[in-house]
Amino acid sequence: MTRPEILFPLFAGLDTLEGVGPKTAISLSGLGVEKPKDLLFVLPHSAVDRARKASVRDVVPPCTVTVEVEVGGHFAPRQKGRPYRVMVRDEALEFQLVFFHARGEYLQKLLPTGQRRLVSGRVELFDGIAQMVHPDHVLRCEEAGELPLFEPVYPLVAGVTQKIVAKGVASALARTPDLPEWIDPSLKTREAWPDWLAAIRAVHQPTDSADLAFTAPARQRLSYDELFAHQLTLSLARASLRRTAGQVSAGTGTLQTAVLAALPYQPTGAQTRAIAEIAADMALPLRMNRLLQGDVGAGKTLVAFMALLIAVEAGGQGVLMAPTEILARQHHEGLAPLAAAAGVRLEILTGRDKGSERAAKLAALADGRIGILVGTHAVFQKDVFFHDLRLAVIDEQHRFGVSQRMELGAKGANADVLVMTATPIPRSLALVSYGDMDISVLDEKPKGRKPIKTAMISTARLDEVVAHLARAVAEGRQAYWVCPLVEESEVLDYASAEARFAGLRAALGDVVGLVHGQMPNAEKDAAMARFVAGVTKVLVATTVIEVGVNVPNASIMVIERAEIFGLAQLHQLRGRVGRGEADSTCLLLYQAPLSESGERRLKVIRDSEDGFKISEEDMLMRGVGDLIGTAQSGLPRFRVADMERQAGLMAVAQSDARRLLHDDPDLSSPRGKAARVLLWLLDQDRAIKLIAVG
Incomplete structure (x- = not known):
């Protein structure tokens, strides 16, 4: 093209x-x-108001003013570095034009004595005398039409002036x-x-x-153009994935029924709906590319497992990928009883599998004896072959861009793809980051999930918190204590995990464990295992426990220096408790005095457990770029559109882009051809390549 x-x-x-x-x-x-x-x-x-005034008398300096003047005498400086002055008179007042480092002959030409000129610039009072230093404009009276009455002010960088931008x-x-x-x-x-x-x-x-x-019709329209071009690109990516023939994986329902019968609870309406959406996608001869979005504890794992069972019922295999080994093991343990109920062989493959054990697993995978594989990205190594991979589920991959999602699909001949995230994403952001995918949302908590009591406590009351912990441990309860940083830093007085661990151990004895990011993986896993087994009652940790760790007996979460964490992080951390029978609490320890934004963040967490509501607040407070770390998010950089304030436009742009491609898949109608021009104009190269390929 x-x-x-x-x-x-x-x-x-x-x-x-x-x-x-x-x-x-x-x-x-x-x-x-x-x-x-x-x-x-x-x-x-x-913009600067350059409407003409009769005299400088009519304004209150300092301000910008445009007046017609008669040029008087020129006064060149006697000493170097002093200003050059030109006396001028408007209708009612005499004042000075002041120039630094100016060439006299140039100013004589620009402002000839005795002639009339239109000058515009900022007027200030200096020792009671009105002065205009370096006027922005000096024009002959007949050129007055060239001066905009309302002059736009552009953003600048070094080496670029307003005049250069305006002229360009x-x-x-x-x-x-x-x-x-x-x-x-x-x-x-x-x-x-x-x-x-x-x-x-x-x-x-x-x-x-x-x-x-930003509400002006012209700006709204240009914002829409940008959002529409972006959504058109994502919709083309989605269409090209869907054009890749998928495999028809129609479930029989036998394995799913066996698992549902073995569950001690009924799935929520949202879970049932999501399973139905996924099943419908998998039964189509097109590749599924779906995002499963659910708040902490909304039951995504069950939905994913049901989808994996559909793959097995249809005669194929499924794989569940987790970002870390701890999480992969946890998924494996959690799913083992369900797989047993269904009579499906479930195995785990991580970087730890070596030698004959690994070879045996690979052989069973290649000839189809393993129905469902759980693993880390190790499942994508060159020597791993599936007999018939139908579904790949990726857990917690907001760290996975569109291009990695595309690579992933290449492993299975056209396997369906389901991406899970426990980070509730505001709708507008989901449309931008995942607009190439279809989205299922779990917006109900499973029955029996108890609310978590959240309180804000100043670090001045640390002793009370430790005493409370001692009582809870004596009753057989378990707790997390999350610290902000490892290693003492002289500049920052954050309680380091090491020091907090030592302090709590002195107070509570050897029931206190420690896990942090600097530890070797094996040590980390061992420390986690002791906590899961209940040997350790209090686990001091950095945020390595943020995602996915599941210890039902843990019912207390202490977050130290909570005011320095982001909202999404606080919400994720709190979601680690409230998974068992006991009433759970989350204590937000903050150091007084709190900044206004710190206080607002903590109150949002204290007053709400709804992750979607929290994420909307987060976006309002921090802006989109910070919300997902623009550097690694692959977020588009919009020049006109404002994602936070124009979320509604984004939704319209998505449905419009999808409708256009549905009616005109190769963009060959008059409107389709116009849309191609837009894609070129806004540098949507990826879309242009996709059209060329399509």
Whole structure:
């Protein structure tokens, strides 16, 4: 596919623009500007009112003012480094124009004595005398029309001035073509959005502050274009995955029924719904690519296991991948009784399997005797072969980008893919990060899950907390104590895990264990195993326990210096308790005084157990980039759109993109061709490749 000709002028070299030389072109790259079209999307963040006034008398300095003046005398400095002054007079007042490091002959030409000029700039009072230092504009009266009444102010970087950007933008606008419309006509009419070219002109020529707001129709339209292009890319990725023929895996229900009969509880409505959605996908001759999103303790594992059983019922195999060995072992232990009830062979494969034991497992996997395999990423090593892999379930992979998800599918000939995450993601963010997937949400807690009592306690009351722990341990209960950092740091007074461990051991005896990130894996596993077995009653830990660890007897969670943790992290940590019969508590230990945002975070956690509500709050407080660490999230960088404030637009963009591709899969209709132009304009190279392949 080649770039449409209509866009050629916007993809020319930057130095083809007026006022942009090679040096300026290099500086502009700091604003993300590589081509003329990039300047169109560098939007002004504010503007200066340059409406004309009769006199400086009419304003209250310091402020920007535009007046017509008669030029008086020039006063060149006697000493180096002193300013050059030009006296001027408007209708009612005489004041000074002041220039530093200026060349006299240049100023004589710019401001000839006795002539009239229009000057615009910031006026300040200095020793009672009004001065305008370095006017922004000096124009002949007949050029007054060139001065915008409401002048846009652009973001800048080193080597770039307002004049350079404004001139570059004007030059880029002059060559901008009128592009065919890619927005659905009924949507455009409903929202009263302008055409694309009109919108681009409007954002660079604001007439008042309402034009600068993200709610202005022109800005809304350009935001939508960006979100729509992004969703079109994700929908194309989804369509190309779906075009990959999948295998039809229709379950018979026999194994699932056996497992449901063995369960001591009824699945929730949300679990039943998610299982049905997955079963329907697996029965299609297209590849499933689904995200299973559930809050802490919403019962994702059961849903995943049912999906794996469908693969086995259909005569194939399933694999469940966990990010760490601890989690893989835990999944294996948790699922073993269910697999036994169904009469399915379940095995675990990790980096620890060596020699003949490993060889035996690989042989059983290759000839189909193992129905379900649990493991770490070790299941993707070159010598691992499945007899007939139908379903790959990936646990906790918000660390897995779109491209890794695509690689994963390559292991099984067109295996269906189910990604699980226990991190509730705000809807707008799920649409951006997982828009190439279909989403099932578990939004109910299983029956019998008790609420967790959460309290905020100042570190000044540490002794009371330790005494409370001593009583709980005497009653046979178990607790986690989470510390923020390992190793004493002189700068930060965080209680290190080592020191806290020593202190608690002195108070409670040898029932206190320790696990942290610096330990060798084998030691970590052994420490966890002692806690799971109940030998250790209090486990002092860094956040290595955040994801997935399951110890039903643990009913107390102490989080030290809770104010420095993120909301999602606090919610995940709290979810480690409340899994058994006993009433559970979570103590948020904070160091006073709390910052405003620290206090707000802790109160959100104290007052709510709803992970989705918490994640929405988190996004409002921290912004999207921080929420998932933009560096590793592969999040798109939007130039106009604001994901936090325009979540609604994102949802519309997704359904619109999917509908367009459903009606016009190869984008060959007039609107489809217009959408191709949009993808080129916004550098959606991945989408363009996918169309070319498609």
